[in-house]
Structures are given as C-alpha cells and as structure tokens.
Amino acid sequence: MKVLVLGGDGFCGWPCAVNLADGGHDVVVVDNLSRRKIDIDLEVESLTPISSIGERLRVWEEVGGKPMRFINLDIAQDYDRLVELLRQEQPQAVVHFAEQRAAPYSMKSSVTKRYTVDNNVNGTHNLLCAIVESGLDVHIVHLGTMGVYGYGSHRGATIPEGYLTVEVPQPDGSRFVEKILHPSDPGSVYHMTKTLDQLLFHYYNKNDGIRITDLHQGIVWGTNTEQTSRDPRLTNRFDYDGDYGTVLNRFLMQAAIGYPLTVHGTGGQTRAFIHIRDSVRCVQLALEHPPSAAEKVKIFNQMTESHQVGALAEKVAALTGASINYLPNPRKEAIENDLIVDNRCFIELGLEPTTLDNGLMNEVVDVAKRYADRCNRSRIPCVSAWTQTQAQALNQG
Ligand code: NAD
Ligand code: USQ
Numbered sequence: 001m002k003v004l005v006l007g008g009d010g011f012c013g014w015p016c017a018v019n020l021a022d023g024g025h026d027v028v029v030v031d032n033l034s035r036r037k038i039d040i041d042l043e044v045e046s047l048t049p050i051s052s053i054g055e056r057l058r059v060w061e062e063v064g065g066k067p068m069r070f071i072n073l074d075i076a077q078d079y080d081r082l083v084e085l086l087r088q089e090q091p092q093a094v095v096h097f098a099e100q101r102a103a104p105y106s107m108k109s110s111v112t113k114r115y116t117v118d119n120n121v122n123g124t125h126n127l128l129c130a131i132v133e134s135g136l137d138v139h140i141v142h143l144g145t146m147g148v149y150g151y152g153s154h155r156g157a158t159i160p161e162g163y164l165t166v167e168v169p170q171p172d173g174s175r176f177v178e179k180i181l182h183p184s185d186p187g188s189v190y191h192m193t194k195t196l197d198q199l200l201f202h203y204y205n206k207n208d209g210i211r212i213t214d215l216h217q218g219i220v221w222g223t224n225t226e227q228t229s230r231d232p233r234l235t236n237r238f239d240y241d242g243d244y245g246t247v248l249n250r251f252l253m254q255a256a257i258g259y260p261l262t263v264h265g266t267g268g269q270t271r272a273f274i275h276i277r278d279s280v281r282c283v284q285l286a287l288e289h290p291p292s293a294a295e296k297v298k299i300f301n302q303m304t305e306s307h308q309v310g311a312l313a314e315k316v317a318a319l320t321g322a323s324i325n326y327l328p329n330p331r332k333e334a335i336e337n338d339l340i341v342d343n344r345c346f347i348e349l350g351l352e353p354t355t356l357d358n359g360l361m362n363e364v365v366d367v368a369k370r371y372a373d374r375c376n377r378s379r380i381p382c383v384s385a386w387t388q389t390q391a392q393a394l395n396q397g
Contacts, residue, residue, distance in 0.1 A: 009053045014278050034100075047304045049374065076122040096127060120196075122270055131208075132204070146303055146327075148185075158341065159342060162214065213290065224236050225277050249364060256365045275360065282300070305355050327391075
C-alpha cells in the first residue's frame with residue numbers, strides 16, 4: 001500500500017513510518033519539521049540525540065530498510081502543494097500525525113493558543129479538502145486523543161469508542177434511536193482542536209464519503225521500537241521538558257537523574273496510557289482494516305490501560321528509590337477522576353496489549369541514564385499555567 005505519513009518525523013510518526021516500511025508498504029514521510037523548530041525556540045532538546053530526517057532515511061536504507069522518501073511540506077499553510085502531492089503520489093492511505101500536540105505548549109500564551117488552533121484545524125481541514133479536490137479514494141487514519149471525552153464527568157460510566165446510542169423522544173410519544181458522537185469536553189486548547197477535528201471528519205464523511213479512522217489515543221510512553229533500535233542514528237525522540245514531556249516518561253527520566261517526581265496536585269488524575277510499540281501496531285491494524293465507503297467515521301480508543309498519576313509516581317518510586325514532590329497544579333483539571341474505557345475494537349483486531357511492567361519501565365530509565373548529561377534541569381518544571389490565577393500562584397511559589 002502507498003501511504004503518506006504526515007508528521008512522520010515526530011515521536012509517534014517516525015516509529016510508525018519505519019514500521020510500515022518494514023511491513024513492505026511504500027512510505028512517503030511528510031513533515032514541516034516544526035517540532036524541531038519549537039525545540040530551538042524553547043531552548044530544549046530531545047533527551048535522546050536525534051539525527052536529521054535526511055540522516056534517518058539514509059541510515060534506514062543502510063540497515064536494509066525499504067527506502068522511504070521525505071517531503072518538507074506544511075499541510076496547514078501550503079494547500080496547493082498538498083493537492084499536487086496527493087495527485088502525484090496517489091496514496092491509498094494517509095496517516096495524519098501532523099499537529100501541535102502539547103497541551104501545556106498550547107496554553108503558554110495567546111501566540112501558542114492561536115498557533116495551535118491555526119495549525120491543527122487548518123491542517124486537518126486542508127487534508128480533507130485536498131482529498132475531495134484530488135478526486136482520490138484515500139483512507140485517512142488520524143491520531144486523535146482520549147482527551148476529547150474529557151476527564152471528571154463520566155461518573156463511573158464506560159467511555160464508548162466514539163459514539164453514544166441515545167433515544168430521542170418524538171412528538172408522537174415514540175422513541176427514535178440514534179448513534180451520536182460522544183459529547184466533547186476538552187481540557188486545553190490543544191485538546192479542543194482535536195474535538196474540532198472530529199466535527200470536520202463527521203462532515204466530510206457525511207458529505208463526500210471520505211473514509212476515516214480516528215484513533216483516540218491515550219498518553220504514549222516508552223521511546224524505541226524494534227525498528228528504531230536497529231541503529232543509534234534511528235533513535236526516537238524523548239521529550240522531558242515541562243511543555244512536551246508526558247507524565248510517565250517524565251517520571252522515569254526524573255527518577256534516572258535523581259530529580260523528585262513532579263506530581264501535579266494530589267495526583268488523583270486518572271489517564272489512559274499506551275506503549276509506543278502498541279501505538280505503532282494499532283496504526284498498522286487501522287490501515288489494514290479500513291472502513292467501507294458507506295461507513296461512518298470509525299473511532300477506536302487507542303489505549304491499553306488507565307492509571308492514576310499519583311499511583312504511577314509511587315510505582316516509579318518503588319522501582320527506582322526516587323522521591324515524590326507534590327506540586328501546585330498549573331492546569332485547570334479535576335483533582336480526581338475515574339476512567340473506564342472500552343477498547344474492544346483493537347483487541348478484537350488482535351492487539352496484544354503491552355502493559356506497564358518493570359522491565360519496560362527500566363528500559364526507559366536506562367535510556368534516560370545514558371543521556372542524563374543532555375538534560376537541562378531548568379527545563380523540567382511545568383511553567384505553562386492554564387489561567388492567570390494559576391500563573392500568579394506558580395510565580396509566588
Ligand atoms: P510530535 O510533535 O512529536 O510530532 C508531530 C509531527 O508533526 C512533528 O514532526 C511536526 O514537525 C509535524 N507537524 C506539525 N504540524 C505540521 C504541519 N502543519 N505540517 C507538516 N508537519 C507538521 O507529536 P507526537 O507525539 O508524535 O504526536 C503525533 C500525533 O499523535 C499528534 O496529532 C498527537 O495529538 C497525537 N497523540 C500523541 C500522543 C502522545 O502521547 N505523544 C498521545 C495521543 C495522541
Ligand atoms: N502531570 C503531572 N506531572 C507532570 C506532568 C503531567 O502530574 O510532570 C499530570 C497532568 O497534570 C495531567 C496528566 O499528568 O493530569 C497527564 O499529562 P501529560 O502531559 O502526560 O498528558 P496530556 O497533557 O494529556 O497530553 C498527552 C499528549 C497529547 C495527547 C494526550 C492523550 O501530549 O498529545 O493527546 O496525552 S490524553 O491525555 O489521553 O488526552
């Protein structure tokens with residue numbers, strides 16, 4: 001299958017691209033390298049040294065991987081080139097990772113809020129519009145987020161895979177049964193863009209019959225996959241800073257360098273998690289099982305387990321001897337929430353979940369120890385506040 005991987009230089013996109021090439025697919029990586037530029041602006045670098053995209057592709061071929069090509073293209077800004085690319089390449093599928101993905105970065109300032117909305121919503125809409133204009137039948141696999149459902153208001157109910165079945169009372173007293181998109185309740189400007197993406201998908205699927213799979217992914221942890229471990233120059237990125245580092249990788253890295261684990265508030269927040277190896281496998285499964293032409297947008301919950309942040313910190317502390325620091329929470333989020341998620345779609349397609357085990361957590365700690373001298377400790381604290389009041393509290397603390 002010919003596949004365009006939009007955002008294929010990123011943390012999820014790069015291991016996904018090499019996995020698809022390894023499976024014999026014809027892969028074209030498309031990226032505007034904005035993530036690397038944001039690192040320069042934030043004066044921080046991936047904990048793991050990452051090669052340029054050119055070097056990554058050369059080394060991939062050197063180790064016997066099926067060659068991939070790279071196109072430097074901004075999907076949010078360069079619509080005409082996107083249409084041209086689709087017409088030239090005629091892909092059967094596009095995997096869409098190409099968005100600004102950090103909630104704290106999206107809440108940093110008016111500039112980053114507006115950039116996140118412009119980049120993410122425009123990019124997704126350009127892709128949909130370009131597919132219609134190209135006249136091609138392309139399956140889109142989009143990386144969405146578990147955060148579209150919101151946290152804190154489910155009151156023990158299981159979160160379904162995208163849709164709720166509701167009964168609508170009719171004037172004649174009968175009841176009409178309908179499947180509707182689960183209500184959205186985003187917790188950051190970034191998460192809000194993913195809820196807007198959902199509506200764009202719903203509309204273009206209804207109006208133009210575009211085939212779409214939206215993967216509502218949990219927090220990804222881990223670093224390398226079998227393919228990215230084949231040569232050090234294929235190593236995946238590892239974000240640890242207060243804007244882009246995600247919670248479990250941050251805790252493991254903090255433990256590795258002797259930095260007290262940064263729990264926000266009481267640590268009562270429950271979130272969904274998935275290991276990078278399973279994330280890559282899920283994208284492959286979604287590509288291999290496209291929806292039919294008449295089908296609604298297919299929505300999968302791409303997560304394997306849920307954990308409370310405080311309990312995770314305790315687990316990492318028990319494994320490594322690290323200490324825990326309970327900090328004022330820079331985010332506006334529920335102090336505590338439950339999270340029960342239906343993830344049957346991927347299990348039925350054959351996913352065998354990689355769950356949190358000490359071996360895999362130790363692997364991340366080892367990677368972090370190896371590159372500990374590259375860590376800039378001043379970039380660890382989360383300084384992006386959700387509201388002015390929280391910003392003042394952070395400044396006073
Ligand atoms: P990332 O920032 O590492 O990768 C995104 C890539 O997209 C980057 O290489 C960036 O340069 C590129 N990009 C951004 N805007 C672009 C544009 N306009 N045109 C072309 N390229 C562009 O992020 P990631 O962690 O790999 O996440 C990928 C996707 O998966 C995101 O959409 C994110 O919302 C979703 N996701 C990530 C996680 C996670 O824990 N990392 C969890 C759930 C969902
Ligand atoms: N947290 C801490 N300490 C930290 C960092 C985070 O306690 O040092 C807490 C946060 O307050 C939050 C939780 O951990 O309650 C998760 O934070 P996170 O930064 O790991 O994850 P989040 O901001 O939700 O975003 C990440 C990815 C995003 C993806 C999302 C999936 O960056 O792209 O969409 O996970 S989900 O969380 O399921 O919505």
